Amino acid sequence: RKEVEQDPGPFNVPEGATVAFNCTYSNSASQSFFWYRQDCRKEPKLLMSVYSSGNEDGRFTAQLNRASQYISLLIRDSKLSDSATYLCVVKAAGNKLTFGGGTRVLVKP
Amino acid sequence: ETGVTQSPTHLIKTRGQQVTLRCSSQSGHNTVSWYQQALGQGPQFIFQYYREEENGRGNFPPRFSGLQFPNYSSELNVNALELDDSALYLCASSTGTSPSEQYFGPGTRLTVT
Numbered sequence: 759r760k761e762v763e764q765d766p767g768p769f770n771v772p773e774g775a776t777v778a779f780n781c782t783y784s785n786s787a788s789q790s791f792f793w794y795r796q797d798c799r800k801e802p803k804l805l806m807s808v809y810s811s812g813n814e815d816g817r818f819t820a821q822l823n824r825a826s827q828y829i830s831l832l833i834r835d836s837k838l839s840d841s842a843t844y845l846c847v848v849k850a851a852g853n854k855l856t857f858g859g860g861t862r863v864l865v866k867p
Numbered sequence: 868e869t870g871v872t873q874s875p876t877h878l879i880k881t882r883g884q885q886v887t888l889r890c891s892s893q894s895g896h897n898t899v900s901w902y903q904q905a906l907g908q909g910p911q912f913i914f915q916y917y918r919e920e921e922n923g924r925g926n927f928p929p930r931f932s933g934l935q936f937p938n939y940s941s942e943l944n945v946n947a948l949e950l951d952d953s954a955l956y957l958c959a960s961s962t963g964t965s966p967s968e969q970y971f972g973p974g975t976r977l978t979v980t
Contacts, residue, residue, distance in 0.1 A: 762909075792968075801957055801971035802910065845909055853900070853923045855959075855969065857909030 759784055762848050764858035771836045771865045778832040779861045781846030790849040791822055791829050795842045796860065802845055805831075836865045870894060871960045871972035879978045880948050888943045888975045890958030897962055898922075899941040900969060901933060904955040916941055917963075945977075953979045 764781045771777045783791075791808035806813065808820040808829050819832040833840055846858035870893040880886050892899050898917045902910035912925035916935035930946040945952055955976050959969035 764909075766907075801973050803971070804968055807968075853898075853915050853917075854912050854925065855900070856912065857902075859907075859909045 760859075761785060761856045762846055762858035764844075764846050764861045766859055767862040767864075769861065769863045771833075771840075771863060773836060773838060773865055773867050775836050776832065776834050777836060777863060778830060779844070779863075780828050780830045781858050781861075782826075782828045783846075783848045783856075784827070785848065785850050785856075786827060788827075788848045788850050791820075792847040792849075792855075793818075793820060793829075793831050794845040794847055794857075796845055797842050802857075805844070833863070836863075838865050838867065841865045871958065871970050873956075873958055873972040873975050875975060876973070877976045877978075879980065882948055882950060882979055884948050884979075885944065885946045886948060886977060888945075888956050888958075888977070889940065890943070890960075890972055891940045892958075892960035893970055895962070896960040896970070897939050898960070899935055899939065900959045900961070901941070901943045902957040902959065903927070903952075904957060904974070905951075906954070910957055913943070948979045950979050953977060 793805040794802040795805045796802040812821045817834045821830045843860040845860045872891045900915040901913040904910040914924040919935045935941045955974045957974045961969045
């Protein structure tokens with residue numbers, strides 16, 4: 759079983775719609791959680807950290823469910839520019855970031 | 868832009884050869900982490916350097932090695948290249964030994980034929 763698993767997609771989303779997807783992690787000792795965004799053939803960039811109480815950044819909402827060991831990302835009012843691969847990232851104690859395989863989102867007019 | 872630079876941008880090598888990839892960290896950062904990203908997959912942690920010492924390693928064989936210099940720039944060396952080493956190699960810059968945020972460079976795309 760992979761340490762961090764994501765649905766690879768693609769999620770085809772009409773412009774203006776809402777899309778949500780999850781990521782599951784296997785290490786119950788994981789301490790920190792993030793969503794990174796990666797555009798085609800570019801480097802990953804931090805989208806947002808995920809806090810235990812859930813957090814929102816504009817149109818993006820992240821949730822953490824420690825009991826079921828998953829995190830989620832919801833994008834409201836999708837824009838064409840939201841088309842990207844969204845990488846779920848988990849950090850246990852120490853220095854290693856563990857990435858999921860990514861969920862591809864395609865926003866279409 | 869993150870201020871993290873990598874060179875070269877692209878590289879083509881033959882199986883069995885050796886390669887050195889370079890990374891300059893963002894100003895003020897003393898930690899560099901290296902990742903391998905195969906096509907269609909997420910980045911996989913190779914190792915991390917903090918103040919010129921290796922500070923954690925992923926599941927990569929010893930032919931993957933690295934260095935960090937006093938100015939905190941870093942090199943990734945891969946010996947005896949294999950076809951499966953073809954990937955995007957990313958370095959990430961941060962501060963401290965347990966960074967909550969890392970800033971990635973644009974990557975080096977290595978093709979092994």
